[in-house]
Amino acid sequence: MNKIDALIRRRADDRRKTAQACVSRILRNAKARGVDISVVGSLAKNRFRVHSDVDLLVHGSTDPAHRTMVERLVADQLRGTNIPYDLIFASDVSPERVQQLLNDGV
Template sequence: MPARLLAAPQSPDISAELHYIDFMENSMTRFEAILDQRRQYRLQAATSAWKRIHSALTRAGIDHRLFGSLEKGDFREHSDIDLMILGNLSPDCRQKARKIAEAAAAEAKIGLDLFFEQDLSESTVEAILEH
């Protein structure tokens, strides 16, 4: 990484420079490991929340679909759960779907993007679910 060489100490002692480079490489490895650990923790939390959401919505007879990074397998540290509620639901059923999804996401401390198919045009729903 060129940036680490710019910050290296100005010293005629090459061993100090090599030690600094080694330190930076190990620090980046530790930093990357911490980021990966956080991503794995959030992925587990999001997966667990999704399983609870999916199970509860299925039991309630509410058709739904997961999409986005969790569904595609490219979940990142700051990703959220993207959920589409399908069909034309009554206000009570909408509220029930919202409560189920929001409660599970909040418990897992994971963001939630919740969409209702009936609020969107057919082309928008297709674009969202295909993306």
């Protein structure tokens, strides 16, 4: 492995650890508020890389206040990390897509 490969691997590992720590806090805070969130995509499939984002599937209420609360909860934890995220509300996609996300990722 050359120096650039080692640097990329180290940065990817650091970024993955940061993402995992943030997502752990998100899931804990969401559960405390009665919100069910599933991690999907590259982080769930252990394929998180330097340019990956965090993909979260939110189950439950479609109420605007609920959505705002979830968006704020996630943004608060990921702010300042330079890790982008996607919030996918299960109520916005078909049941088949939800199953696909849960089984296969994004």
